[in-house]
Amino acid sequence: MTGEEPAFYGGEPIRDELLGYGSQSISESEKQAVVEGIEGDYITRGPTVEAFEERVADLVGVDHAIATTSGTTALHLAGRAAGFGLGDEVITTPLTFVSTAHAATYCGATPVFADIDPHRRTLDPEAVRGQTSPDTEGIIPMHYAGHPADIEGLLNIADEHDLTVIWDACHAFGGIWNGEPIGVQRDMAVFSFHPVKNITTGEGGMVVTDNEELAERLRRLRSFEMDYNPEGHDNEPWYQVVEGVGYNYNITDIQAALGLAQLDRLETFKTRRYEIISAYDEAFSEVLGLRTPPEPTNADPMYHLYAVEIGEEFGCDRKEFVNAMHADNLGVQVHYVPLHYHPYFQEEFGYERGQFPQTESVYEGLVSLPLHAEMDDQDVEDVITAVHRLHEYHA
Ligand SMILES: Cc1ncc(COP(=O)(O)O)c(C=O)c1O
Numbered sequence: 001m002t003g004e005e006p007a008f009y010g011g012e013p014i015r016d017e018l019l020g021y022g023s024q025s026i027s028e029s030e031k032q033a034v035v036e037g038i039e040g041d042y043i044t045r046g047p048t049v050e051a052f053e054e055r056v057a058d059l060v061g062v063d064h065a066i067a068t069t070s071g072t073t074a075l076h077l078a079g080r081a082a083g084f085g086l087g088d089e090v091i092t093t094p095l096t097f098v099s100t101a102h103a104a105t106y107c108g109a110t111p112v113f114a115d116i117d118p119h120r121r122t123l124d125p126e127a128v129r130g131q132t133s134p135d136t137e138g139i140i141p142m143h144y145a146g147h148p149a150d151i152e153g154l155l156n157i158a159d160e161h162d163l164t165v166i167w168d169a170c171h172a173f174g175g176i177w178n179g180e181p182i183g184v185q186r187d188m189a190v191f192s193f194h195p196v197k198n199i200t201t202g203e204g205g206m207v208v209t210d211n212e213e214l215a216e217r218l219r220r221l222r223s224f225e226m227d228y229n230p231e232g233h234d235n236e237p238w239y240q241v242v243e244g245v246g247y248n249y250n251i252t253d254i255q256a257a258l259g260l261a262q263l264d265r266l267e268t269f270k271t272r273r274y275e276i277i278s279a280y281d282e283a284f285s286e287v288l289g290l291r292t293p294p295e296p297t298n299a300d301p302m303y304h305l306y307a308v309e310i311g312e313e314f315g316c317d318r319k320e321f322v323n324a325m326h327a328d329n330l331g332v333q334v335h336y337v338p339l340h341y342h343p344y345f346q347e348e349f350g351y352e353r354g355q356f357p358q359t360e361s362v363y364e365g366l367v368s369l370p371l372h373a374e375m376d377d378q379d380v381e382d383v384i385t386a387v388h389r390l391h392e393y394h395a
Pocket of ligand 1: 070071072073096097099100142168170171192193194203204205
């Protein structure tokens with residue numbers, strides 16, 4: 001017994017300072033890299049972005065990496081490069097951040113949700129199979145929390161129906177599945193370098209692919225759909241040709257300088273995240289009504305989130321759990337309100353509550369506990385003590 005009441009019920013908070021569920025970790029040498037970046041010739045997209053792309057491509061084991069301004073814009077580019085458009089259906093998970101589905105909606109295509117496998121919390125291949133139609137053009141699975149989706153099962157369905165697969169790997173950078181890095185699986189994968197993610201560039205994202213044609217399209221779309229070296233204009237060597245509607249999704253050399261420097265610490269980050277997860281797993285294995293995240297099979301994931309599920313036996317419901325953690329200055333969060341609950345998807349595509357029972361029952365209990373590389377042992381202990389204290393209070 002911890003012997004004290006949780007702060008939510010009148011006791012002292014476990015800690016005075018807020019501990020967020022995620023946070024960046026920036027070293028002095030990384031700050032220096034940013035300063036050097038801003039002193040370079042290009043402070044927009046230049047050679048440092050290229051170097052960052054090459055390092056990520058090497059690390060993932062793909063031929064092409066195209067850096068963008070965010071995971072969201074990377075998903076948009078991937079959807080466009082895949083050719084998604086009006087009348088097309090793209091199958092994705094409802095248990096994700098909104099940007100996953102926007103890889104379809106930005107392109108005028110319809111996001112078709114399929115239910116999840118409640119163990120992995122990622123798209124269930126059988127549910128995907130049930131949602132395919134003659135209009136299905138693609139699948140966008142998401143590696144929830146960094147836990148790999150059923151890659152094999154989903155690729156089999158893509159083969160059966162000739163579908164383009166875009167892996168939303170925004171949570172999973174640095175992970176390994178079946179001996180190969182997350183991101184190498186066809187056709188494209190997308191990473192996010194938002195501050196809470198596995199490495200950061202402030203804001204930033206990347207699409208990786210082995211497909212040269214897709215890579216070429218992605219590069220052009222990122223930068224105005226412009227061909228800077230058009231053939232047939234020998235008398236106008238300055239000529240630039242616009243061949244469609246592109247974007248300015250150019251990330252800067254300043255951000256890439258930070259990204260490059262962060263890559264040097266990727267393994268350190270992974271190890272620290274793993275240590276925290278191991279401490280949580282051990283501390284919570286005996287807590288009734290608290291389901292710890294699934295054990296990975298055939299994978300060495302890099303986890304972005306530590307999402308538990310609070311069940312009836314815990315003693316209080318999820319809302320009270322969240323409020324109690326907040327009262328203890330622990331910034332827990334819920335990932336995610338299922339997409340089919342949101343007015344946009346209901347009004348635009350006719351979704352309603354009750355359609356995806358596995359997603360809904362997992363969502364009922366989900367809470368992400370703090371997990372990031374800057375957490376020290378005391379931070380980890382604070383989370384463990386707060387959870388134990390709350391559970392014992394209700395015992
Ligand atoms: C699963 C998932 N997809 C896409 C995104 C979008 O990434 P970004 O914030 O870099 O635009 C996020 C980030 O929050 C995410 O969690």
